[in-house]
Amino acid sequence: MTDLAGRVEARLIQDDPLFTPIELGEIHCANRVVMAPMTRSRASPGDLVSDLHVEYYGARADAGLIVTEGTQPSIHGKGYCRTPGLHDAAQVAAWRAVTDRVHAGGAPIVVQLMHVGRVASRHNKFAEAMTVAPSALRANVQMYTDDAGMQDCDLPAALSLAEIPGVVEEYAHAARLARGAGFDGVELHAASGYLPMQFLAANSNLRRDAYGGVAANRARFAVEVMEALCGAIGPGRVGMRICPANPFNDVLDPEPELTYGALLDAIAPLRIAYLHVIRSPIRALDAFAIARRHYSGPIVLNDGFRGDSARAAIRSRAGDAVSFARHFIGNPDLVRRLRDGLPLAGFDRHTLYTPGPRGYLDYPQLPVA
Numbered sequence: 001m002t003d004l005a006g007r008v009e010a011r012l013i014q015d016d017p018l019f020t021p022i023e024l025g026e027i028h029c030a031n032r033v034v035m036a037p038m039t040r041s042r043a044s045p046g047d048l049v050s051d052l053h054v055e056y057y058g059a060r061a062d063a064g065l066i067v068t069e070g071t072q073p074s075i076h077g078k079g080y081c082r083t084p085g086l087h088d089a090a091q092v093a094a095w096r097a098v099t100d101r102v103h104a105g106g107a108p109i110v111v112q113l114m115h116v117g118r119v120a121s122r123h124n125k126f127a128e129a130m131t132v133a134p135s136a137l138r139a140n141v142q143m144y145t146d147d148a149g150m151q152d153c154d155l156p157a158a159l160s161l162a163e164i165p166g167v168v169e170e171y172a173h174a175a176r177l178a179r180g181a182g183f184d185g186v187e188l189h190a191a192s193g194y195l196p197m198q199f200l201a202a203n204s205n206l207r208r209d210a211y212g213g214v215a216a217n218r219a220r221f222a223v224e225v226m227e228a229l230c231g232a233i234g235p236g237r238v239g240m241r242i243c244p245a246n247p248f249n250d251v252l253d254p255e256p257e258l259t260y261g262a263l264l265d266a267i268a269p270l271r272i273a274y275l276h277v278i279r280s281p282i283r284a285l286d287a288f289a290i291a292r293r294h295y296s297g298p299i300v301l302n303d304g305f306r307g308d309s310a311r312a313a314i315r316s317r318a319g320d321a322v323s324f325a326r327h328f329i330g331n332p333d334l335v336r337r338l339r340d341g342l343p344l345a346g347f348d349r350h351t352l353y354t355p356g357p358r359g360y361l362d363y364p365q366l367p368v369a
C-alpha cells in the first residue's frame with residue numbers, strides 16, 4: 001500500500017470503519033459487515049437449497065460479504081439433517097439461483113465447505129455415505145435426527161493414508177463446483193470440532209503417521225485442503241475459519257498456540273483471501289492475538305459483536321472486518337440498522353433448525369422513516 005493509499009484508508013476507517021470498502025483477496029466488499037455462516041437446516045431432499053434460501057440470503061445482500069451455512073463437499077461430509085450439499089449438478093443449479101439473487105442485491109457470497117467428519121449420524125446421511133475421521137474414536141456428543149430423534153454420533157472409520165488425498169480432492173471438487181454455481185469463493189470450515197479440527201486436536205487424532213503427533217503434523221490435513229482449494233480456484237477466493245481451543249463437539253487441544261501457530265505459519269505463503277477467526281471460549285486464550293501474530297493477511301473477527309464493539313475492533317486493527325451471525329437471524333436489515341444506529345431485534349431459538357419459512361423468512365425489516 002502506498003503512503004497516500006494508506007492515509008486515505010486510515011481516514012475512511014476513522015469515519016465509519018464498518019462502512020469502508022475492503023478487498024478480501026479477489027473479493028470486493030462494499031462494507032466490512034460480514035454475514036457469518038449459519039446452519040439453518042432447511043435444505044430439500046437431495047440436499048438442495050430452494051426458493052427459501054434465495055429469499056433468505058437475498059434479503060441480506062447489503063452485507064459486505066455473505067458466508068453461507070456449512071455445506072458438505074461430499075455425501076460423506078454430511079452429519080446433520082437437512083444441510084445442503086455442493087457435490088452434484090442439481091446442487092450447483094440450485095445454488096446458482098441463490099448466488100444470482102445475492103449478486104443482484106450487491107453482495108459477494110462464498111460457500112462454507114463443512115465436512116463434519118465424526119460429528120455425524122447415519123440417520124442424517126445417504127445410505128451409501130461413510131463416516132470418517134483421523135482416528136476411530138466416537139465423538140462424545142449427541143445430535144438430532146428427523147427419523148430417530150436424538151442419537152449418539154456414529155463410530156467413524158479412521159482414514160487410511162491412501163484415503164486422505166481423496167477427501168482433500170472432495171473439497172477441491174466442491175470449490176470448482178462453487179465457481180460454476182456463481183460463488184465468489186469458498187471458506188474452509190476448520191472450526192467447531194469438524195473434520196479439519198479433528199485432525200488439529202490431540203484427543204481426536206491419535207495417528208502416528210505424518211498426520212498425527214506434533215503440531216505441524218496435526219495441521220497437515222487442513223494445510224493440504226487449503227492448498228487444494230487454492231489450486232482449484234485461486235488463493236484470492238479462499239478463506240479459512242478457525243476457533244482455537246474451542247472444545248465444542250468433543251475436541252481438546254492442550255497447546256492451541258503451538259497448533260494454530262503451525263497451521264497459520266504453513267498457510268501464510270498461500271496468501272489466501274481472508275482468515276475468519278472466532279473468539280476462543282477459553283478466556284485465557286486470545287485467539288485474535290494468535291491470528292495477528294501468525295497471519296498478516298486480512299482477518300475477519302467473529303463472536304458476540306455489536307456495532308460499537310465491531311467498530312472498535314477494526315479501529316484498533318485487531319481485525320479488518322467483523323462477522324455477525326445471530327444478529328442476522330432476526331434482523332434481515334442488520335446492515336442498515338448498524339449503519340443508522342437502529343435497535344436490533346431478537347430471534348426465536350425454537351425455529352433455528354426447523355424446516356420451512358417460519359423463523360427464517362418472517363423477520364420484518366424496520367420501516368424506512
Ligand SMILES: Cc1cc2nc3c(=O)[nH]c(=O)nc-3n(C[C@H](O)[C@H](O)[C@H](O)COP(=O)(O)O)c2cc1C
Pocket residue numbers: 036037038039040069070112114189191192241278302303304305323324325326327352
Ligand atoms: C443457528 C446457528 C448456526 C450456526 N452454524 C454455523 C455453521 O454452519 N458454520 C460455522 O462456521 N459457524 C456456525 N455458527 C457459528 C456462528 O457463525 C458464529 O460463530 C457464532 O454464532 C458467534 O457469532 P455471533 O455472536 O455473531 O452470533 C452457527 C451459529 C448459529 C447461531
